[in-house]
Amino acid sequence: MIELEVGQVVAEASYPLTRDSLVRYAGASGDFNPIHYRDDVARNVGLPGVLAHGMLTMGTAVQPVVEWLGDPGLVRDYQVRFTRPVVVDPELGAVINVSAKVGALTDDGARIDLTVTFGEQTVLGKAQVLVALPK
């Protein structure tokens, strides 16, 4: 049984995203909204540039927790609020940073709170993963 304390950081990771990542996610998920790969469409709807899919950010941000748990089946609940866009530059891409820390202890596990940033700003709010802990 893992001993955890509230506030303890259990995992941290950085993920570089490129336009290729967005095209790959579009194909894998079936979300072909062109604001995720066409600069002209993004500009025409008033966006600062091509954005990462919110669900790509959500899907990536939980990975450090899965790696730490060692079993994806221990994830019981996962929620996020999409608060700011991740603009992916065609040449430079974008990097998202994830820090996962214990927010609360529960009967059979913990609530892990994710801080997900792009540049200096958080891009997800109330990003919480309820996990059971390996026996």
Add this chain to the structure above:
Amino acid sequence: MHRLAGVTVNPDLQSRDFPPTEPYLVGREKVREFARAVAATHPTHLDPEAARAAGYPDVVAPPTFPVVVQEATLAQLLAEPDAGIDFSRVVHGDQRFSYSRPIVAGDELTATLQVTGIKSLGGNAMVTAESTIVDAKGEHVVTAISTLVVRGDA
């Protein structure tokens, strides 16, 4: 009282019954493809032997994979002719998944939509759509909940 020129989403959607979606058969290569797309590197996502060693019948889908199955229910919602939801004005506000078990390759899943909330906020409408995903035996696998923000006139 001055009423803002906001959007109006049909409140009747909340009492509407939507049919279950066509069964979605989860393929092993689809799980691997999705895993690679979200930087999921745990061996249970990619290697059937590792998945079996961990007690699963086949590769395990990453936690956000249910969105692929949920998508058909959101399409049902947007296709309702009287919904009042203009897709070009929809922004994804928040997302939640509550799991009974992880999805694995070989699962045949159906999703049933219920609109559980519609409210106005600052000229926008917030629509909460809950998709209950069950396996071929009818047993609960995961519930996916999305809040869609329909933007009003700026």
